[in-house]
Amino acid sequence: MERIFATYLIETPYEVEQAAAVLAGEQSSGTFVSVPGETEELRARFAARVEHIELLDEVPTPSMPGDFLPGKIYKQAKVIVSWSVENFEYNIPALISTLQGNLYELRQFTGLKLDDFELPNSYREHFRGPKFGLRGTKELAGVGPKRPMVGTIIKPSVGLTPDYTADLVRTLAEAGIDFIKDDELLTSSANSPFAERVEKVMRVINEHADKTGKKIMYAFNITGDCRTMQTNYETVVNAGGTCAMVSVNSVGWAATKQICNWGGLSIHGHRNGWGMLNRHPFLGINFPAYNKIWRLAGVDQMHVNGIKNKFWESDDSVVRSIKSCHKPFLNSESVLPVVSSGQWGGQAFETYERTKSTDLLYMAGGGIMAHPSGPVGGVSALRQAWKAAVSGMTLEQAAQEYKEFGESVLKFGRKEVNAQ
Incomplete structure (x- = not known):
């Protein structure tokens, strides 16, 4: 047996x-x-x-x-x-x-x-696993195999109107972003009703796709009770969206699997609450087991924190998480690791050195939005950092070679250059 x-x-x-x-x-x-x-x-x-x-x-x-x-x-x-x-x-x-x-x-x-x-x-x-997974999600976002997806998070977390959010998406689209997501704290609020936010954001994304041929992936946070999530999911599909975000710990395994079974959107699994499950070294669950539970449900993208992140998690733990997303499991070849938490281009070098992979979604909030040259410079700086890391350049060499990345080093990471 x-x-x-x-x-x-x-x-x-x-x-x-x-x-x-x-x-x-x-x-x-x-x-x-x-x-x-x-x-x-x-x-x-x-x-x-x-x-x-x-x-x-x-x-x-x-x-x-x-x-x-x-x-x-x-x-x-x-x-x-x-x-x-x-x-x-x-x-x-x-x-x-x-x-x-x-x-x-x-x-x-x-x-x-x-x-x-x-x-x-x-x-x-008995279990299909992720519908899109790593490769399918990158294809939906129009990103090839030789670089990571570059993404950001709408901030402030709550309080922005749908019009302001759509204007921000337009700026990011023109900057060349691949991926944008709602914050996990934003679902449908008095100042940003879900359906209105989807309609206005997707109008911008669809117009940009018509002009350029590139369709940005936006992860709308559909988290709620089962009926709410189905309604929100259908709203995203009908508007031409490609992705939905779910706070998996909040809604549970059965609800997450039901969402994944619908099969029309890449599912971005946000693991908020992870510290409650993992932070103690001898209590809870480690990421390889946790990741498999959600892969059985069918999640396509999983948060893994990042190198030198703003939270408590060690770099070794983050690297193990990224590698466990890449490891084959049953019918699922791999899911897309979502590298986030206090990231900017400076961490790209160690991330690549320790994983030897560009198969990930690299997200920066302030690292893009607070760049000295604005979001356009922020997106450029992240792409430059990854290009340099893959080609074998050091962080200091990249800062001298690329204007936008050099600006980000001056603002976010002077101490990392000095450590080289």
Whole structure:
């Protein structure tokens, strides 16, 4: 029988083998005592199994509340547990409940984090994955394989009128932008009703496409209840849009899959709330597992933060996230990693050096809008930075070679030149 394998990072004051067995029992057929009906045959068929244990470290104090055992050392380990597919068939919410359910409540653990999981090939027959994915999304935006998509976010987050937003989109379109998105805080507001914003923004985008042949991708934030999201989705499709943004943690897996199933738009998965799920090193979920959950739903684009981002996430974690988006998974060759958070052209060099890829959406808010030469200079500077990074130039060489990038270095990153 096919099995699902999940990798956890754990911390416990007990013997690791004992704690891992408790996890396997809690998340399958077991309870804290033997009960009638729990036969050896049943356990053999349906009980989770501990497949592998790797000790990592020992620490004197617990990472979070759990059983405090005076004088005990807290052992940290990597544990692989498996389940028979029979336990949940192809029900992903049931799978999520198993991989991320009551195990977080177990007192035997003072640290527990889902790191990754693997599914058997039979899941290919039940889940299409992303409709557009990385390649299809870049094609929709008219961006070839040799450079990243360059994008920005409408700011201020809330408060702008549809007319002002459309004027800003016109400026960005003329600057040569590939991608623009609503902020995750903006859905439909008193000063910017959703349908009016879509109508006015898409009029600008369609007019620009008629003149130039390039259709900018705009990610309209359709997040809401299921009926609202369907209405918003249809509004975008009817206006000729190519993309919708969804706050995936807010609406959940089932609602996100329903949106992806409609299949007419590239779905931009915003992961706001990610820090709540991941920030603690021994609690929550790591991006490789998180990414697979949303790829099963069909999301085409996933946020991954960025190098030297404005948040807490380390560069190593960001690089791992980008690479996990590129890694094949079931029917999905790859999804588009969305690199954002305090980005400007200066981070392009390390991003490329560590990933050796231009298959990403590189988004800058202030890095474009606050450029000394305005948005036109901001878009040019980002493209120049990536061209220089791919060709092997240093940041300092690029600043001397390209006027607009040099201006952005003076404003955003003088210290990075000095560090070369």
